[in-house]
Amino acid sequence: MSSEQKIEFYKGPAGGWGALRSVTNALLRQDIPIKGAKTLLSANQPDGFDCPGCAWPDRNHASTFEFCENGVKAVAAEATARRAGPELFAKHTVAELAGQSDFWLEDQGRLTHPMAYDAASDKYVPIEWDDAFARIARHLNALPDPDQAIFYTSGRASNEAAFLYQLFVREYGTNNFPDCSNMCHEPSGSGMRPQLGVGKGTVTLDDFEKADAIFIFGQNPGTNHPRMLGELRAASKRGARIVSFNPLRERGLERFADPQDKLEMATLGSTPISTHYFQLRVGGDFAAIKGMMKHVIEREDEAVARGEPSVLDHAFIAEHTTGFDALAADLRAEQWDILVRESGLSEEQIRAAADVYLGAERVIACWGMGITQHQHSVATIQMIGNLLMMRGNMGREGAGACPVRGHSNVQGDRTMGIWEKPPAALLDRLQKVFGFEPPRRNGVDTVEAIQSMLDGKGKVFFALGGNFAAATPDTYQTWKALKQCELTVHVTTKLNRSHVIHGREALILPCLGRTEIDMQAGGQQGVTVEDSMSMVHISMGINPPASEHLLSEPAIVARLAAATLGARSNTPWLWLIEDYSRIRDKIEAVFDDFKDFNARVAHPGGFRLRNTASERVWNTSSKKAVFFTHAVPLDTPSHRARARFAKKGDTIVFTLLTTRSHDQYNTTIYGMDDRYRGVFGQRRVVFINKEDIRALGLKDGDWVDIQTVWNDGQERRADRFKLVAYDIPRGNIAAYYPETNPLVPLSAVAENAGTPTSKSIPVVLVPHELPIQKLAEDEADGMVAAA
Incomplete structure (x- = not known):
């Protein structure tokens, strides 16, 4: 961390020696240079742990570690030698802790003991695990309505923890599952499901090797998904066009020096990333994409008038889609002056981007939260889908949609059923496998959960990971909401802002990290995660736990479920966590795509879940992919x-x-x-x-x-x-x-x-x-x- 405050613009490439120096500093800051390096060498290996950072997949998960600056920081922070034990809480009141910065709070190190808030002293004091679970159970069972409890989930939770969590909460009686998806890529699923029949990306890393053009909307991979730069660098080197749309000039979209390329490092060289870079206005992506489609339609009309080959994939459109004629009519009627004004780009720039699209046989479109966190984000994502489908760039090699997720298992959590709007098929299967009647009413998402607490309905807040008080919008309203709760509980590895913005009663429950050995009655356990491209693989920790008092996330959920539900549940909670393969057997029983789960995940590198859209099977109401027509937003x-x-x-x-x-x-x-x-x-x-x-x-x-x-x-x-x-x-x-x-x-x-x-x-x-x-x-x- 720099101690000097200065503004000094960076002229070098992303990655390179600057990334290596940053990694060294990160390891030294946590007092673990040797241990940290050993830990990193075991990341993303068949017998090692999965990086707790972003959800970008590894090129070869079974045998390589792909260097990632931010992944190193995440691993170093988790494997730190620093400890935040009872002595820290004895020294500081919660009011004093609340006065510290977010950086200071997390920099105190790993939590070591379960802690309970003591109002008389305004301090957190140690509590035994059984007493903590009993306290939570008492609050939950005292609520007259299960919907008065809110259960938040972070994308760091494993598949096993998430599955047990959603099972427990639904047996308890609510679908109140606000999660980090609600704050990032919810629009991706909301846009893609009715359009393509899936809420996930349709591409794999192999497709990046075959794409002729890659379009990047509202994403900064150099900071948010550094390993993605390796794929973009390889694509650039083989001549693929890379077109970036971003209001800010981001270094990772301009040039990249691969720290694992000895020649590039030795010669201070780098590789250009974007062949085209369009700095549109904030929120201008919709108009830019619609302008590109208008250009394509105009070129199609010109080709037809001249008797030249079509620029559209009419065979794909006829066989696999519906709604194209309405879209084409809307595009022909659209006004260029509106598209130019609302995108912030010139007509020439929009046409240049569209010409790259027309000149490519295989196209991938990627996007991040620069697309999803807007009022019209769902419509924008459907416009990206429209653009891809006009030339058949969906469901074939080297082409498709790629929403780039954030946290390491945010996609897997949704797959496991962490969703406030569960499909009936999931609830039916849970009823069949576990013998209880799940609640059928929708729960609350993140924003609705905050409003519920503000209104006094939400009385117990339980968070499986994350930093809810800092991550959510309207900060002071959110803090007011949390403070009104009767009980707030946080499962976490380190201290953060959410632990000092608490309810009348509060608990901090420290858990194992992804890097740590998880020993249960059946021996050492591994957990699984799903990356942005639907690859599921297992993760095994290698470091001793930061404290003997830590529990794994699956164990915390199972013990809480047993304490809360007691004899009214037929689920063998404590038996399940003796061996996580038992949890995976139950996952297999609920989700058909996880057939032979334990056998398949034992294979180095894991397996990919089926993606019907990549097979041109459309699980939409019409059984076809849908072209959606939307007007340019003019009333934001x-x-x-x-x-x-x-x-x-x-x-x-x-x-x-x-x-x-x-x-x-x-x-x-x-x-x-x-x-x-x-x-x-x-x-x-x-x-x-x-x-x-x-x-x-x-x-x-x-x-x-x-x-x-x-x-x-x-x-x-x-x-x-x-x-x-x-x-x-x-x-x-x-x-x-x-x-x-x-x-x-x-x-x-x-x-x-x-x-x-x-x-x-x-x-x-x-x-x-x-x-x-x-x-x-x-x-x-x-x-x-x-x-």
Whole structure:
């Protein structure tokens, strides 16, 4: 971590020697240079553990370790020699802990004992495991309605833990399963299921070897999925076109130096990544993609008029799809001036991107949260699907859709049934296999869970991993919601913000990490995870547990289920965790795609789950893939905010996108540097176009407060951020989360998905030195104040 606060723009490639130095520092910071290196060599091996970082798959999971800077940071943080035991909690009140930074809290090291909140002393004190489970069970069984309990899940939970968790909670009587999918890729599933019949990506890593063009929308792999750069580098070297759409210039999308390439490292060389880079406005992807499709239709019409070969795959469209004629008519009627204005790109740029698409026989489209965290994200994802299907780029080699997931098992958790809207077929199978009647009513997602707690209905909050208080939108409303609970419980490896924003009673339950040996009655156990491309593989820890008092996540769930359900459950909870192969047998009994689960996962590298869309089998209502027609969004919160302030010529409404730095993963902050963006020793910065700084009457380096422009009468603000002139389109700004999560209203969610729209929040900037004052809008407008 840099101690000096400075802005020094980075001119080198992603990866390279800078990544190696960062890895060395990460290992040294955790006091484990030798142990850490040994641990890393065992990552992603047949007899080793799976990286607890992102969900990008390994090229050869059975035999290689692919270098990843952020993966090293995740492993080092988990294998740290530092300990946060009872002595830490005896030294500090919760109020004192709450005053510390997020970085400081997690930097205290691994938790060692289960802890319970003592209101009289305002401290956490040790508690025995049996007493902790009894306390939770007492609260749960006292609730008059099981829907008053909320069960959150992080994407770090294994398949085995997630399966037991959803089974326990449904036997208890609720489908209240808010999870991290609700905050990231929920729109991907919501868009793809009705369009393709699956909610997952259709490609494999082998497809990346065959693609002629790769389109990347709203994603920064250099920071969020560094191993993906290896695939992009290989594609670039063989001549594939790589087209990136991103408001920010991101170094990982420009050049990459592979730290495992000795020649590249020795010569200080690098490989260009994007052949085309389009800096559209925040939220402009929809219009850009629709413009590309309009260009394709225009070229098709010209080809037909000239008697030339078609540019569309009419055979695929006729045999496998429905809805194309309506889409084609809509595209012909669309106006270029709208597409240009809303995308922030010129007509020439949009046509150039479309020409790359037309010139490629096999195309992959990738996207991340720069697509999913918008009001119109579901429609945008369906437009990506439309674009791919126009030329048959779905369900064949080297082509398809690739939503790039975040946490290591976020996709597997959903596969295991962590979903607040469970399909009837899943509930029917659970009833058949386990002999109980599952609840049929839908539960709450993440935003709905917060509202439930605010309304006083949600009374018990249980989190299997994650950092709910920091990850969620509308921070102070979320904190208020958690504090109103009768009991909050967190299963975790390290201390974080959520543990100091607690209910009237609170418990912290420390668990084993992915790197640690999990010994049960049947011997050492392994757990399984599913990556972004539906590959399922087993993970075996190699390090001794950080404390003898830790339990595995499956053991915590099973013991809690036994304590809560008692004799009314026929499930042999404690027997199941003696040998996790028994859990996998039950998974196989519930999910047909896991037939011969234990045998298949024993094979080095694991196995891939069936993906019907990749086989051109469409499990939609029409049994065909669907072309969806959508109008360009012209009434977003940013549109409305700018219209309201149009009469105030000296007030600029910006669209804020929240982002992570290179020294963090989700809400876990490893350090205070963002090397590729040139930010060191600090996090409270705003990336802004230099012309916008001038228009504000300010200068680079000045300090501002950020205030949300919304329509509910609630003031949302985040104070004292440094202006950093950056290559970003005018009218758009970017800043780090969780610092800017207070600016995201609880009601700002994606249509048909409920995901917080953290990538498109209308805000104004105010010089930090000035006193707060209202910019009056009449009260009927309900305009949030902006100073």
